[in-house]
Amino acid sequence: MESIEVLAPMAGITDGNFCKKMIPYGFDMLTIGGYNVDDATIAAGHSIIQRGRPEFNIKKENILPTIQEQAKIIKGSWDGIVSVNLRSTSPETIIEISKLPEIDVVEINAHCRQPEITEIGCGQALLYDLDKLHDFTKNVVKGAKSKVSVKIRANIENVDDIGASKVIENAGADYLHVDAMKPGYNHADHDIIRFIKENTEIFLIGNNSIRDLKSAQLMFSAGADGISMARITLKENIPFNLGEI
Numbered sequence: 001m002e003s004i005e006v007l008a009p010m011a012g013i014t015d016g017n018f019c020k021k022m023i024p025y026g027f028d029m030l031t032i033g034g035y036n037v038d039d040a041t042i043a044a045g046h047s048i049i050q051r052g053r054p055e056f057n058i059k060k061e062n063i064l065p066t067i068q069e070q071a072k073i074i075k076g077s078w079d080g081i082v083s084v085n086l087r088s089t090s091p092e093t094i095i096e097i098s099k100l101p102e103i104d105v106v107e108i109n110a111h112c113r114q115p116e117i118t119e120i121g122c123g124q125a126l127l128y129d130l131d132k133l134h135d136f137t138k139n140v141v142k143g144a145k146s147k148v149s150v151k152i153r154a155n156i157e158n159v160d161d162i163g164a165s166k167v168i169e170n171a172g173a174d175y176l177h178v179d180a181m182k183p184g185y186n187h188a189d190h191d192i193i194r195f196i197k198e199n200t201e202i203f204l205i206g207n208n209s210i211r212d213l214k215s216a217q218l219m220f221s222a223g224a225d226g227i228s229m230a231r232i233t234l235k236e237n238i239p240f241n242l243g244e245i
């Protein structure tokens with residue numbers, strides 16, 4: 001299995017042009033979004049913007065053309081993997097987006113903790129209901145033309161990380177993208193990555209606090225098949241060469 005390096009999504013930031021700037025660093029997968037793509041998540045996004053957090057603000061009728069346009073900006077000068085992180089209360093729009101020829105991966109956002117999103121049963125709220133997580137993922141997998149990733153956040157109180165990981169694997173997803181957040185620490189929880197790897201066979205992308213060669217290598221040593229980075233890419237220069245990992 002080839003290891004991969006991924007640009008993780010940042011709502012309101014990681015659009016086509018941001019991703020295009022990341023191409024020279026040597027990422028294998030670039031993620032646009034997260035986008036709110038159905039009526040309920042679009043309305044939630046408006047409330048989030050009103051309290052000052054960055055969000056992509058796209059009208060429902062413009063979702064497909066906008067995502068296609070952003071993906072084209074990247075694909076125009078690169079032949080790597082383009083992924084799109086999506087928040088939705090139902091699988092339908094995610095499936096529609098997976099049919100865009102420029103999209104290689106649709107990523108179900110089971111990670112967002114903004115209350116406006118979790119209150120409508122979306123984002124990390126999916127992790128509290130493993131039957132729903134299973135059915136949602138399975139429906140997307142069944143209808144999608146692209147590959148399917150599911151992004152989760154680890155170490156949430158009262159969430160069974162291994163249970164959620166197995167459900168995502170059993171539903172047929174191609175990638176499990178884990179934000180191995182360790183509350184109170186400024187580094188990732190490598191034990192949870194190790195534990196998930198021991199209990200599943202799905203392609204595992206480890207995320208959280210990768211900011212130098214050492215933190216990248218630690219994530220791989222814990223068993224991740226791929227790693228992803230978000231905040232470090234906001235710096236003027238990523239302080240290490242992805243090719244050296």
Ligand SMILES: Cc1cc2nc3c(=O)[nH]c(=O)nc-3n(C[C@H](O)[C@H](O)[C@H](O)COP(=O)(O)O)c2cc1C
Nearest residue numbers: 008009010011033034111151179208209229230231
């Ligand atoms: C401003 C900002 C916006 C984010 N938006 C999203 C999002 O839309 N979808 C998502 O799955 N994760 C989102 N994340 C989480 C990141 O993808 C990543 O999981 C998290 O920042 C930890 O990785 P890092 O330590 O490399 O930054 C966001 C993070 C930041 C800082």
